[in-house]
Amino acid sequence: MRSIPFPNPLRRSREAFTLIELLVVIAIIAILIALLVPAVQKVRDSAAKTQCINNLKQFGIAIHSHHDNFKHIPESVSPWGEGGPPPRTGRGWILKVLPYLDQQPLFDAFAPSLVGDMFSGQGLMNCVPQLQANISVTRCPADDGARGLSTSEYQFSGTLVAVTSYKGVIGTTNMGGGWPTSPSGLTDGHGGILNNGLFFRNSYQVKIKFSQVLDGLSNTLAVGEDIHEQSSHGATFYANGDYASCHAPLNTIFIPPQPGNWPLVMSFRSRHLNFVNFCVADGSVRSLSQSVDWLTYQQMCTRAGGEPVQIP
Amino acid sequence: MRYLLLAPGAVLFLTVLGCSDPNWGSASGTVTSNGKPLASGVVAFHPTNDGPVAVSSISPDGRFKAMTGAKAGLSVGEYKVTVIDQTIPKMGTTESAKLLTPAKYMSEKTTDLTVTIKAGPNAVNLILND
Numbered sequence A: 001m002r003s004i005p006f007p008n009p010l011r012r013s014r015e016a017f018t019l020i021e022l023l024v025v026i027a028i029i030a031i032l033i034a035l036l037v038p039a040v041q042k043v044r045d046s047a048a049k050t051q052c053i054n055n056l057k058q059f060g061i062a063i064h065s066h067h068d069n070f071k072h073i074p075e076s077v078s079p080w081g082e083g084g085p086p087p088r089t090g091r092g093w094i095l096k097v098l099p100y101l102d103q104q105p106l107f108d109a110f111a112p113s114l115v116g117d118m119f120s121g122q123g124l125m126n127c128v129p130q131l132q133a134n135i136s137v138t139r140c141p142a143d144d145g146a147r148g149l150s151t152s153e154y155q156f157s158g159t160l161v162a163v164t165s166y167k168g169v170i171g172t173t174n175m176g177g178g179w180p181t182s183p184s185g186l187t188d189g190h191g192g193i194l195n196n197g198l199f200f201r202n203s204y205q206v207k208i209k210f211s212q213v214l215d216g217l218s219n220t221l222a223v224g225e226d227i228h229e230q231s232s233h234g235a236t237f238y239a240n241g242d243y244a245s246c247h248a249p250l251n252t253i254f255i256p257p258q259p260g261n262w263p264l265v266m267s268f269r270s271r272h273l274n275f276v277n278f279c280v281a282d283g284s285v286r287s288l289s290q291s292v293d294w295l296t297y298q299q300m301c302t303r304a305g306g307e308p309v310q311i312p
Numbered sequence B: 001m002r003y004l005l006l007a008p009g010a011v012l013f014l015t016v017l018g019c020s021d022p023n024w025g026s027a028s029g030t031v032t033s034n035g036k037p038l039a040s041g042v043v044a045f046h047p048t049n050d051g052p053v054a055v056s057s058i059s060p061d062g063r064f065k066a067m068t069g070a071k072a073g074l075s076v077g078e079y080k081v082t083v084i085d086q087t088i089p090k091m092g093t094t095e096s097a098k099l100l101t102p103a104k105y106m107s108e109k110t111t112d113l114t115v116t117i118k119a120g121p122n123a124v125n126l127i128l129n130d
Helices: A009-013 A019-070 A104-113 A123-131 A294-301 B002-018
Strands: A166-169 A221-225 A275-280 A285-289 B024-033 B042-047 B054-057 B063-065 B077-084 B114-117 B120-123 B126-128
Touching: A019 A166, A019 A221, A019 A275, A019 A285, A104 A123, B024 B114, B054 B063, B077 B126
Parallel strands: B024 B120, B024 B126
Antiparallel strands: A166 A221, A221 A275, A275 A285, B024 B063, B042 B054, B042 B077, B077 B114
């Protein structure tokens, strides 16, 4: 029997791939992945936006439920003197609306300890375990930095507390004089009661009603988004961590972040694609483009500025 | 066969080239105040026509890079530039911020710094004097 001098097709198929073949296959796979990844990212962004809008909607409903019960917008109690009567517990407005965010047990856990002045070691300082309650409604999924607890929040330095992505709108007050070019030209009044928005740390002295929102509830921003990494004022349940000003242009983001420079950074921004979600005082939620005119944006932030402005 | 390998590189090159927007530029540079580089503060670009304000913080080495919101860069056109560097007041006190840069650069009404942003990268070196 002689061997056949004909190439065996089975044997040939067992030969290795050439380098070129391998590279071509890898290139094709890479191109396919390159097509897939942006699509997946887009879906993730869109899901984060939807959940964020839903969280803000919950805040809108909670603020209205609170107003139904108490006949005023949920108020904050400053821990500083600033003209307000004791007890200066430091309780923020987000804590006050917990029962309307399906968090009655957490509210009840706070209630017995919320006595006395915070700066005498009482008030909110009595509630450190409760301050670590990391509820999802206060966090935007796009805001990575708000996922965990923080030890670097103002007045809670070294203490682990939960942080919020959502801040009440104080108005256009020029926090710490950080934005002297702000078109509204308002000076700094964040420590007092003469603020032109809805949420500030001394609002327990004035207790704003919807009837005092003369610009109209549908023309006034109530709650907006912040990125935790950008500001160290974010303790969720604290009167000095749950508000921000419209004094800076919308979505001003600093790289690298300077969270300690509070006159610059206590404003509204997001990790979404060039827009920031806001809960409007009428309870609806809008996404504001970051290219909104600075003055128009500031006019939306005032409750009784008398400006003819409509939220786009 | 060698040319086949060049193809993905060529595609990548053309993609990068295709991304340049004729209405979008970047602005980066340094700020010096009375001869000394600033190590903190904010640079803001105010458009002379309608449009959003672009902002940058000044890094410790005196450099800045303008951003419009979360997007790096700014629209092409004319801008007035304001620069502010000030101390950080203690929260909860009535202490106010102390200005470290000449006051005229604080407002877009008084600043004499203007810049024209063209498409692509723009080097903007700001010199402040009393």
